[in-house]
Amino acid sequence: MRIILLYLIALVIAPNTAGSIEVTRGKLLQGSLLLLQVDTSSTVTVNGETIPVSANGKAIVGFHRDETEPLHIIETLKDGSKKELTLKPKLRVYREQRINGLPENMVTPPDKVLKRIVEDRKQVTKARSYSTSINAFEKIFSWPIKGIITGTYGTKRILNGKPRAPHYGIDIAAPKGTPVRAPQAGIIRMAKNLYFTGWTIILDHGHGLSSTFLHLSGTKAKVGQRVQKNQIIGNVGSTGRSTGPHLDWRINLLKKRLDPHLIAGKMSRK
């Protein structure tokens, strides 16, 4: 009786916490994307910033490569009550990769291309800044090509003996011309030849989630074009800073770099 009474008192004191937010997919790991199920009429904040909620109550959060701080998620329901969830990422150990034999102008670019590199970066940032209300973000992703994985997410990079930014993509070696298929539906936000990354496509999957495909031989994709999952968007090439035909596939949640391997799962052999 006494326990029941204490329980009732506790309910009266804390009427505003109605259980927790459901994580329906994703791991608590650096580089991971997590899918949340919330009430369709809720508003959701992550560390104080509002994130979009789809018509069916889906929202996404992610951990950057080096994220160590927890994400504090608050769902405010229509009646004003709140649900809270704190997600802490497990830390990963990243390997080191040395690549030699790159043309020197691709490791330390000459002054005359610095302006172009700055402009390229600006356009890439803009192409990844969309937060469209399409719902491809919540669906299962597939691999854009099948091939041999030659570079993984997060690796520390030493290029021609010089330490450079970590590698944020997955490198998949495949013959030149291999069709690259959209791993999930989306809207093309960039289709352009850039200095470091060569022919580059950025595909917006909604809610700030985007895929980037680098070093393509070329593309017929047009900015603003809508593509379906598995639709061919370009072909494997070796344009930009590359030592041979391969696809470098990256996934961003706005500015956060995520690990495509954690999102698409294991590559099937077929």
Ligand SMILES: [Zn+2]
């Ligand atoms: Zn790469």
